[in-house]
Amino acid sequence: MIKTDGLTKIYSSGCKAIEDLSFEVYPGEIFGFLGPNGAGKSSTIKILTTLSRPTSGTAFVDGHDVMKQAGLVRETIGYVAQETGVDYFMSGRENLNLQGRLYRLSSHLIRERVGDLLQFFDLQDSADQLVSTYSGGMRRKLDIASALIHRPRLLFLDEPTLGLDPQSRLALWDLIRRLNQAFKVTVFLTTHYLDEADTLAQRIGIIDQGRIRVIGTPDSLKDEIKGDSVNLSFESLNGVQKQMVTALRTEPYVKDLLEEEKGVRVYVANGGEAIPLILKSLQSKNLEVKSVTMSRPSLDDVFLKYTGKRIEDSADSGDGNPWWAKWQKGGSWGGQKGKGKAEEESPKLEEWENDPKKWNVSETGGQKGWPSDASSWSSKEEGDHSKNQETKTYWKADEKNKE
Amino acid sequence: MYFFLDTWFLFQKYMKITLRMPLWSLFTLVQPLIWLLIFGQLFRNFSSMPGFPSQSYMEFFLPGVLIMTVLFGSSWSGVSLLRELNFGVVSKMLVSPIYRSSIVLSRVLHSAVTVLIQTLIIFGVAWVMGAATPVSGISFLLTLVLIFLLAVGFASLSNGFAMVLQREEPLVVIGNLMTLPLLFFSSALVPAEFLPSWIGVIASVNPIHYAVEGVRKVLVGDFTLQSLWLEHAVLLVFAVLTLVWATFIFMRRKD
Numbered sequence: 071m072i073k074t075d076g077l078t079k080i081y082s083s084g085c086k087a088i089e090d091l092s093f094e095v096y097p098g099e100i101f102g103f104l105g106p107n108g109a110g111k112s113s114t115i116k117i118l119t120t121l122s123r124p125t126s127g128t129a130f131v132d133g134h135d136v137m138k139q140a141g142l143v144r145e146t147i148g149y150v151a152q153e154t155g156v157d158y159f160m161s162g163r164e165n166l167n168l169q170g171r172l173y174r175l176s177s178h179l180i181r182e183r184v185g186d187l188l189q190f191f192d193l194q195d196s197a198d199q200l201v202s203t204y205s206g207g208m209r210r211k212l213d214i215a216s217a218l219i220h221r222p223r224l225l226f227l228d229e230p231t232l233g234l235d236p237q238s239r240l241a242l243w244d245l246i247r248r249l250n251q252a253f254k255v256t257v258f259l260t261t262h263y264l265d266e267a268d269t270l271a272q273r274i275g276i277i278d279q280g281r282i283r284v285i286g287t288p289d290s291l292k293d294e295i296k297g298d299s300v301n302l303s304f305e306s307l308n309g310v311q312k313q314m315v316t317a318l319r320t321e322p323y324v325k326d327l328l329e330e331e332k333g334v335r336v337y338v339a340n341g342g343e344a345i346p347l348i349l350k351s352l353q354s355k356n357l358e359v360k361s362v363t364m365s366r367p368s369l370d371d372v373f374l375k376y377t378g379k380r381i382e383d384s385a386d387s388g389d390g391n392p393w394w395a396k397w398q399k400g401g402s403w404g405g406q407k408g409k410g411k412a413e414e415e416s417p418k419l420e421e422w423e424n425d426p427k428k429w430n431v432s433e434t435g436g437q438k439g440w441p442s443d444a445s446s447w448s449s450k451e452e453g454d455h456s457k458n459q460e461t462k463t464y465w466k467a468d469e470k471n472k473e
Numbered sequence: 474m475y476f477f478l479d480t481w482f483l484f485q486k487y488m489k490i491t492l493r494m495p496l497w498s499l500f501t502l503v504q505p506l507i508w509l510l511i512f513g514q515l516f517r518n519f520s521s522m523p524g525f526p527s528q529s530y531m532e533f534f535l536p537g538v539l540i541m542t543v544l545f546g547s548s549w550s551g552v553s554l555l556r557e558l559n560f561g562v563v564s565k566m567l568v569s570p571i572y573r574s575s576i577v578l579s580r581v582l583h584s585a586v587t588v589l590i591q592t593l594i595i596f597g598v599a600w601v602m603g604a605a606t607p608v609s610g611i612s613f614l615l616t617l618v619l620i621f622l623l624a625v626g627f628a629s630l631s632n633g634f635a636m637v638l639q640r641e642e643p644l645v646v647i648g649n650l651m652t653l654p655l656l657f658f659s660s661a662l663v664p665a666e667f668l669p670s671w672i673g674v675i676a677s678v679n680p681i682h683y684a685v686e687g688v689r690k691v692l693v694g695d696f697t698l699q700s701l702w703l704e705h706a707v708l709l710v711f712a713v714l715t716l717v718w719a720t721f722i723f724m725r726r727k728d
Contacts, residue, residue: 119568141570149568153561159490171482172569174475200493216565 071097071224071256072118077127079113087113088280091127095258095273097223100250102271103260104373110280111260112152115228118258119149131224145173148217148225152232154209155216158202162193162212165201166219173220180219187215191245207238211245218249225249227259231266243270264369274369276376283376288369295367295375297325298341300348303333303360314355323347328374333360335374337367479571483579484586491587501549502591505542509534509599512662526664527693531604536688537661538599539592539616540681543624544652546588550580550628551635551644577632577720584628585621592620612691615701619691622708623684626715627651633719636726661685680711 072095079087088110095101103111116122118129120140128135134142156165163184170180188194191211201209210230217225227246231239247270249255261267267274268288275285284291307315315334319327323344326337338344341364352359365371491498513531520530527533557563566576631648638644658675659682660668668676676682687704 119564121564121567144568144570147568149565151561151564153559153564155561155565157486157490157562158560159493160486164486164489168482168486169565169569172479172566172571174478174570 071095072101072129072131072258074118074129075127077114077117077129078125079110079117079122080125086280088117088277091277091280091282093275093282093285095256097256098250098254099272100246100257100259100270102267102274103258103277104262104264104267104271104274104369105260105277106262109262109277111262111277112228113280114277115149115226115258115260119147119226120144145220146223148220148222150210150213150217150225150227150230152228154213156201156209156213159200161198161200162204162208163188163197165212166216169216169219175220183219183221187218191215205238207234207241210234210238210242214245218255222255224256224258227257229260229262231261231263239266246270264373268369276373278377284372291372292367292369295326295337295371297337297339297367298344298364299367299371300336300338300341300345301330301333301363301365302336302348302352305358305360307357311357314357315352318348318351321347321351326375328378335371337371476572476575479575480579480582483566483571483575484582487579487583488586491583498546498587498591501546502542502594504545505538505595506598508541509538509595509602509604512538513604516662524664524666526666529604531599531602532693533664533689534662535596535599535604536685536692537656537659539595539620539688540623540659540661540685541652541656542592542595543588543620543684544627544656544681546591547584547624547628548631548648548652549645550584551631551633551648552641554580554632554635555639555641555644573724574720577629577723578716580632581625581628581716581719584631585624588624588628589617589621615705616688616691619684619687619704619708622705622712623680625712626680626708629712629715629719633715633722636719636722655679655681658682659685660689680708683707 072093074094075092077091078089081087091110091114103114105111113122117124118131118136120136120143123137128137130136131143132146134146136143156162157168160168166184166187167180170183175183188197191214193208193212193215196204196208201212204212214225214227214230230246231242234242243266246257246259250257257270259267259270271288273285273287274291276283276291286294302315304311304315312329316327316329318324318334318336323338324336325339328335328337336344336348338348345362345364349359349362509531513534516530516534518530519525520527520533525533554563563576567573630651631644634647635644638647656662658672658679660676661681665673665676665682665686683704687701687708690701690704
């Protein structure tokens with residue numbers, strides 16, 4: 071469904087948002103793009119949704135080049151931005167109607183689909199109220215509904231649960247899952263919540279500082295860190311002591327060791343057996359341990375392993391420009407000239423006219439008025455890769471990037 | 474075909490939103506109304522000056538107030554573009570297959586039509602106050618064309634600057650700079666014959682000056698169709714150039 075190769079985006083400010091991204095998203099799956107704020111998630115989505123052009127590299131969505139065939143890509147995808155892209159001074163129904171118009175659907179088809187969407191998203195009761203009266207969760211739902219008006223086969227969700235209360239979050243997760251299962255919509259989801267990626271996504275790509283660190287199913291990623299993680303914390307450590315602690319790495323029962331600010335994480339096959347050994351070893355070096363905890367590996371450990379830090383500690387790497395950047399000396403006043411190319415015009419009329427199925431499919435029947443034949447949503451099914459348990463690691467952190 | 478439909482549906486959306494907040498549109502009328510009432514009184518005795526082209530200052534000043542309404546109404550169009558950009562509404566439009574240029578055009582048209590309605594209200598008030606002389610159908614239409622073209626120009630400028638500046642604060646500063654000083658460099662407040670020569674030079678390249686002059690000629694009834702072509706031509710060129718510029722800036726916006 072999505073295939074990128076060496077995708078790189080450098081903003082005109084010189085800020086490198088993403089670097090050499092190569093990954094694939096299979097039809098029918100929920101792909102979670104996990105990373106801290108500013109890791110390059112939104113930059114990637116913007117390129118894949120034709121909103122932004124990559125500096126180098128290629129990206130194909132459903133076989134269409136995002137740069138050369140932007141029009142075809144736009145017909146295939148639905149996009150829900152981080153900001154709610156709905157108009158506050160229009161009603162929910164009006165928002166959906168307009169969206170249908172922008173996708174050039176016939177008024178008959180719009181009426182039908184708007185009804186279906188309002189029902190599916192449970193928004194009928196407030197359909198004719200202004201969006202400004204909606205709660206955050208309702209706005210988000212309406213936003214997703216309007217991205218589905220043209221029945222895209224691929225849906226981009228950029229941090230869909232950002233700023234929602236826990237209840238709305240759970241409801242939205244359920245909705246995304248239903249969309250994916252019942253209608254075979256491929257979902258590309260970015261998030262910086264580990265639990266969100268863990269529950270929703272069939273495969274996860276971890277991105278940090280513009281690079282993909284690892285790709286795999288949540289289980290296979292967790293399996294890579296087999297056994298338990300023993301977390302040791304210390305009151306204070308000087309350089310020599312720190313070296314002594316990290317020397318644990320050489321012990322035969324230790325599989326891996328990660329340094330943290332005030333301690334270390336030791337990955338072992340069996341925590342219960344390892345803890346006494348670890349403590350004995352540290353005691354022999356006269357090192358005072360403040361506390362010991364043991365945990366089953368979570369995605370947090372996966373994240374830690376591939377990026378060397380916890381997700382909540384990851385600093386914002388300053389994705390994009392601050393607004394005042396252009397007011398600075400040598401800002402983009404001059405630099406702007408001749409950099410951007412004019413955006414491609416929308417698809418030519420013939421592309422629409424010659425392909426009536428693009429905008430005139432009118433399926434009826436099925437639950438809640440949605441197409442009974444769910445495959446009509448994804449006509450180009452290429453087998454369900456989502457159950458593919460094989461871990462695909464396209465890129466692993468090498469020494470240079472571990473820092 | 475789709476270009477016109479895209480523009481039409483977006484235009485409808487903006488009009489709908491404006492009509493839902495009629496108070497907001499009325500607020501922008503307050504300032505021109507105050508000017509009309511207070512300036513009309515303040516400079517009342519000007520009309521007795523030798524060489525003053527009109528019987529009453531109010532009558533002379535009305536075209537200036539109409540043009541002012543246009544400027545105050547259309548120069549903020551870009552502010553709402555920035556709001557739509559920040560709220561993700563623009564990205565939502567951009568991922569749909571619509572013509573990019575129809576986004577700019579619909580915004581500018583919406584602004585121009587709104588302003589047209591506002592000037593009609595001002596004209597109505599002036600008429601009630603006895604400042605406006607009844608005008609014939611054709612001359613009224615010519616006035617509306619001038620007003621429409623000027624509004625398209627300034628709404629385009631505002632949208633273009635919004636894309637360049639990316640921020641509301643500097644945009645508001647530019648909006649203020651665009652409207653008031655340029656109004657002074659025209660015959661809006663003072664007859665063209667009274668303008669100092671250096672201001673006259675600036676006025677001769679100031680589209681606002683041409684709009685004021687054109688509207689005044691029509692309202693005074695002292696015109697032939699031939700004598701109005703210059704004003705209309707200048708404003709048409711101004712409107713087209715600024716619209717093309719704004720569209721260009723929007724299409725090659727940075728990401």
